Amino acid sequence: MQRIISFFRHIFSPVPEQQLSPEELRIAFRKRYANFRGLLTANNNALQAMADLEKVYYGGDSYRMAFIRSKVTTILVNVFKMIRNLLAMSDGKYKELETIFERIGHDIDAIIERRPDIRQGPFILPLAEVNRQEKDQAGEKMANLGEVAAIPGLTVPQGFVVTSSATRHFLTDEYLVEINRRLQVILPDNLEEMYKGCAEIQQMIRDSPLPPDLEELLYVHYARLERATTPHCRVALRSSALGEDTAGVSFAGLYRTVLGVDRESLVAAYKEIIASKYGARAISYRRKRGYRHVDIEMCVGCLVMVDALVSGVTYSLDPGEEESEVIRINATAGIAKGVVDGTTITDLYLVSREKPHAVVYREMRQDQAASALTYGQIKKLAEAALLLEQHFGQPQDIEWSFDHQGTLYILQSRPMLKSRAAEPEEDTARMAQIEEREAPVLLGGICASSGIASGPVFRVDSAETLCQFPPGAVLVLEHPLPDWAPLLSRAAAVIAEHGSEAGHLATVSREFGIPALFGLPGAMTDLVDGEVVTVNATTRAIYRGRREDLLRMQTVRRNIMAGSPVQRILTDLLQHITPLNLNDPDSPQFKSTWCETLHDITRFCHEKSVSEMFNFGQIHHFDQAAAKRLVGKVPMEWWVIDLADGFGDGVHIEDKSIRIDDIASVPMLAIWQGISAVPWAGPPPVSVRGFGSIIFQSTMRPELDPAVASALTVKNYFLISRNFCNLSVRLGYHYAMIEAYLSDLLTESYVTFRFKGGAADLRRKTVRARLLADVLQHYDFRVELNSDSLLARLKKKPLEYLKQRLQILGYLTLHARQIDMVMNSPGEVNRYRDKFLADIEVMLAGDTPPILGESDHGGE
Amino acid sequence: MAESKKLLLVDDEADFRDIMGKYFSRRQIGFEMAGGCMEALDWLGREDFDVVIMDVSMPGLDGLECMAEIQKVKPDTEIIILTGHASINAGLIGMKKGAFDYCLKPVDFDELLEKIILAREKAAAKG
Structure with missing residues (x-):
């Protein structure tokens, strides 16, 4: 105030x-x-x-x-x-x-x-020297394998890791800028373009020469492997990406593995795996799960190939059989690649986790009986699986091979993915099914903040009701004004007849995570205070009663981006924005x-x-010579100043007067309709006491003395343009201002009315302001009242609606004159209120032709 | 829309100039095109333009540098910057250096058209 x-x-x-x-x-x-x-x-x-x-x-x-x-x-x-x-x-x-x-x-x-921290290290690390601490150099997969190598009783192939430092040495910032530039323009929706763009990026990487020092190091380490095993040994090059450490994000099978690599193909295979970071599937997966390309760095493991007799994958705890707690083994003849890809037929074994690891179930699907696992092999696999689970502290997904000598090689061990919750698509379908059971009481509007909640209806339309809002209620409003924001921390949900997802209150609703359904006509009339409803903002529906079936759906939603770097960035950004x-x-x-x-x-x-x-x-006092007097059969004196395009054609700058027909200002014409709709009845009969107070005020404030009329006290000014009007009425004892901008765009439109003063004492002036406030509130104005100053506003309403409101203001400006003199009698107050409302209804009914006063009614 | 003055499109990408040229012609918007900053400055020396639409990333003087040059010789020209996703920061930097507005490539034609209308209003108000 x-x-x-x-x-x-x-x-x-x-x-x-x-x-x-x-x-x-x-x-x-x-x-x-x-x-x-x-x-x-x-x-x-x-x-x-x-x-x-x-x-x-x-x-x-x-x-x-x-x-x-x-x-x-x-x-x-x-x-x-x-x-x-x-x-x-x-x-x-x-x-x-x-x-x-x-x-x-x-x-x-x-x-x-923000970028991930980068630590520069050696280009190549022998696998035996790698552990979890080297994760930022070796990548997830190889860091884990290095750990496995150190576990007594387990064997991994000999090999080395080409580190992330080496990758950065190869793909320098220059390349990354170019790659990122290309990635930026690849739109996710256009698959064809995406594959083409990715293929181009990958080709660029293949065509780029490896830095000579890195190439030499690669050959040096390959030669060491040769010396440790056999000359011309074949190696497998495996991706080992960095930054894929979020729970529930698998990144499985996105990157390349190249098998049977020799010295000649070593460099090409290395580049192939680096390039696989930019495969179409990898890119779309990262995009979907909220990883930036910069969040993922590719490292490459180079492992001597195992001359595999039989290979496979072990889950230390079968995710499909949670009740029975068994180890699951899939095995196939030869190398393990087909098991991982899911392209090869495999034999299935379910093995007890308890010693001596009995086979509880067996499904032999391969033709070659030769590849069948012996009990000795199964036992070894089971022991290895439990050892790995114990070491890493959670169930493991293990890739392995037995060579012809019967040695078990662990090729990879990683945490098993937990079983996933139902997909969001399924939820929606289920939700739709449930909702069919009973028709909503209201349907439609705009989902400003999604979610489901239930509570008793509480409608708020004034500062008084605001204070009474009970915690946990469903807030129902006509307009989602920012003023109501403090209620949102206590509301279960918010519904409004107007507004959209872009407003302040919508923002705050999302911030608090409460469902918000805006732009829903009829909410204030159709919903009854105290009635319990369930709001599903997501499907834009309101149901009677508390719908437990719907409320349960709320918990099922899973956020696909949860915990990702991009989500973390947005979380932090929103703190500074919303x-x-x-x-x-x-x-x-x-x-x-x-x-x-x-x-x-x-x-x-x-x-x-x-x-x-x-x-x-107010600030820009205008040159009164610019004003034209409004002539015709009009009560009182009115002056018009054109700011832009408020006059019709044929009006000359030199003209000293203007007719209402020459006015082109839409808001002024609407106000004028109101002023001229009903003739003014003249000043009410004033008691001696009322008159005395006028004289008293006049001596106290000389500028109010009608005898010393200054220009402003006798003239009423319209400042106009085609869409704008500011009317100042300063009639000796009171001041009124109407301002409006009318536009086709709702967001630009507003009407404001200010009223203050009067000749009577403060109490009577206050009663008059209260009377005006009542009338204006009746016509949906937002009213602020302090003593005898009144401020009434309307925003974002359609043109015709605002024109009507301007008529009302025009009417009140004329007819509220001098009634403060009689505002000491409750009967008079009611009489005027009823008369005003009745006159306005007749006026808005529209068919009354504007009655222009035959003679001037005189000013105050 | 103001009838007399033309707008100038500055972009090094010939394909983009083609598309925009067709778009402006269809809407009967008078325009000229330049493939780089020097060419743009030549045009501005020869004719009156109220609005310049300029790509940010160009070889030679880039869009922001070019804008500074234009502001020296034709301070009343309103400039709309075109940014790509990679150069999106240039949007705000351009605004701070006095650009009228920015548009993200690929361009939404309707959005650009509204910005052109508003830029012309502003240019006209300056005289």
Whole structure:
């Protein structure tokens, strides 16, 4: 409320005279208005982009870094525009916003550009020297295999790891910039383009020469393997990626393994595996699960090939048989590749985890009986599996081979994936099935924040009801105004008749994780306070009662991006973007210095820009010579100043008067309809006491003395353009202002009414302001009332609706004159309220031709 | 839309210039094209343009450097920067250096058209 008081203080305190010519005034207005429009548009764009980010963040579907970057840029640019526009409108009053914006922008940049820490190490490490500590050099797979090599009783093939340091030595930043440039333009939806682009990137890597020092080292280490085994030994080159450490993300089978490699094909095979990081499947998988390419680094294991008699895969705990707890072994003749790929027919053994590891189930699917595992082999495999499980502390997925000498080689051991929850697609289908059981009481609207919740309905339409809001209730509103934001921490869900996913309240709903369903007509009328409903914002439906079946669905949703680097980045980014700390414009904390997020800045700029527009007519005292007198059969004197295109054709600048037919300003014409709809009944009969108070006030404030009329006290001014109107009515004892901008774009449109003062004592003036407030609230205005100052506002409504409201304001401006004199009698108050409402209804019914007063009714 | 002045498209990619040229012609928007900054400056020396649409990544002087040059010789020209995903930071940097707006490639034509209209309004307001 403090704000209103200071506003009026500002209006009524003398402003230094600043005479502007009509032309200067027009330019000033046009500039300010262009900035205001620009600010509103930027505000919408910024909020929409914030909503887009939150939608993907809370929605559970996957999103890409490119998406985040583009949305963040949209937000930054639009917030920047808002600040620039506000500074232009306010002559640089809020300059500190620039500093705050720079600081937030800097934090955001740091998060977006965050890279994994890189430690430079040797290009090649012998497998025997590798352990988990070397993970950032050797990659997951080889780091694990190095650990296995150190476990007594287990054998791994001899080999070495070409490290991530070597990869960076090969694919230098120059290459990465080029690769990233190509990746950026590959759209995820276009598969054909994706495969083509990936093939090109991979070819580029194959065609690039290995640095000579790295190539030489490769040969040196290969020669060592030869010496340790046999000359011309064949090796297997396996991918060992880095950064795939998130639980539930498998990365299985995305990268290449090249078998039977000799000295001649060694370099080519190495490059092949490095290139496999950019395979189409790997790229789309990373995108889907929230990994940036920079998050994954490729290392290469080079292992002497085992002359395999039989190979296979062991799960130390069969995921399919959780009850019985058995070891599962799939085996095939020769090498293990086919088992992993799933391309080869395998024999299946289920083996007890207890000694002596009896085979509990056997399924022989291969033709060659020769490849069948002996009990000795099965026992060895079971012991190895339990050893590995014990070492790594969780069930393992193990790849192995037996050579012709009967030695068991462990080729790979990694944590087993836990069984996955139902896919989201299945959930939706199940949900639809359940929901068919009973028809929703309301259906439609816009899902502003997805989710399901239940609670009793509580409708809030005023500050009083706000205070009574019970925790856990479903908040039902007409407009999702930011003012209601404090309720969201207590609400189970929020429903509004208007609004979209881009508003402040939508943002806050997502922040709190409560379902929000906006733009749902009839919510305020069809829902009854206290009735328990279940809101499914995701399917945009409201059901009677508490629907446990639906509420249970809520827990099933699984976030595919959970724990990924991209999700972590977005989590951190949103902290600087969406939380709203500036909720209440009346609070002393509603200051630029309290802006902590980009959302705060948008809210602040928007609020201040509106005030700056309102102040236009007051700050810029206009040259009265520019005003034209409105002539015709009109009560009182009215003067019109054209700011831009408010007059029709054929009006000359020199003209001293103008007719209503020459006015082209849509909002002015609407106000005028209201002014001229019902003739003014003249001043009410005033008691002696009432009259005395006028005289008293006049001696106290000489400017109110009708005898010393200044220009402003006798003239009523319209400042107009085609879509804009600011009417100042200053009739001796009271001040009224109507301002409106009407546009086809809802976001640009608003109507504001301010009213203050009167000749009577404060109590009667206050009663009159209260009476006006009642009438305006009846017609959906948002009203703020403090003593005898009234501020009523409407925003984002359709053109016809706003035109009607302007008529109402025009009517009230004329008819509320001087009634403060009789506002000491409750009967009179009611009589006027009833008369006003009745007149307005007749007027809005529309068919009354405007009645223009035959003679002037005289001013106050 | 203001009738007299033309807009200037600056982009080193011939394919992109072709597409945009067809688009502008279809909407009867007067335009000229330049394949680089020098060519753009030549055009600006010869004729009046109210709006310049300029790609950020060009060989030689890049879009932001070129914008600085244009601002020296034709300060009233409104400039719309085109950025790719790889150069998206240039959007904000360009705005801070006085660009009217930015557009992300691949370009959404309707979005670009609205930005052109608004840029022209602003250029016209300057005189």
